[in-house]
Amino acid sequence: MVNMIIDGKDVSAKKDTMLLEAIRGAGIAVPTLCAHESISRSGACRLCVVEIKKGNRTRIVTSCLYGVEDGLIVNTQSPRVQNVRRLVMELLLARCPESDVLRKMAREMGVEPQARYAADQDKGKCILCRSCVRVCEEVVGVSAIGLFSRGSYKEVGTPYHEKSDVCIGCGACVYVCPTGHIEMLSTGDKRKIWGRTFKMQTCDKCGKHFAPVDQLKFISKKTGVPFKNLTTCTECR
Ligand code: SF4
Ligand code: FES
Known part of the structure; x- marks a missing residue:
């Protein structure tokens, strides 16, 4: 100590x-x-x-x-x-x-917006902290997103703004983003994130859409657990 x-x-x-x-x-x-x-x-x-x-x-x-x-x-x-x-x-x-x-x-903190700073290129709500990039790389292990361009043009996203082949739609980036910059839309059996639409898996027991099929396939491949053993949501397990 x-x-x-x-x-x-x-x-x-x-x-x-x-x-x-x-x-x-x-x-x-x-x-x-x-x-x-x-x-x-x-x-x-x-x-x-x-x-x-x-x-x-x-x-x-x-x-x-x-x-x-x-x-x-x-x-x-x-x-x-x-x-x-x-x-x-x-x-x-x-x-x-x-x-x-x-x-x-x-x-x-008693801080007011200051007119003396020149407006940056529009970053939305992104402070360029790289938390989303790090979780994708370190925890998920797919590196679907990164920080691209330089100076005031620097921004977070997929390479060349293209749909990522490796993204599994898990939403870990949304979870760690401190400012709510990353948009993820889940409706019915679809989830949209980083320009891609993912099909959501339906829980075998309660019928809820609980995780992207691509994410479950990824977990199955990584862990060796058969896909059919992953199709129940956490509440019903
Ligand atoms: S975690 Fe959020 S604020 Fe940080 S770089 Fe990613 S999108 Fe930007
Ligand atoms: S630099 Fe320490 S919390 Fe961000």
């Missing part, structure tokens, strides 16, 4: 864990957008910044990527931290002014 002082409180945390977890473990709230428990950390949103003091030196670090250290003094709400967070929030809001999630967070 390591011992630290966070916002004046003595806090112990497991070695080799991240500061963000220790802060949250101490019951202190830190705003985050890109730290999702099911994927690796990228440090993309920068909202989780905190100030640390080691010896006589203080500096701002990204708490979701910074490992805990014995003797660290951490301040999650210092004026410096709040200034950096507000600036980050202003930039995120300038990029995605239509995002309800960002607008709510900004309101809570």
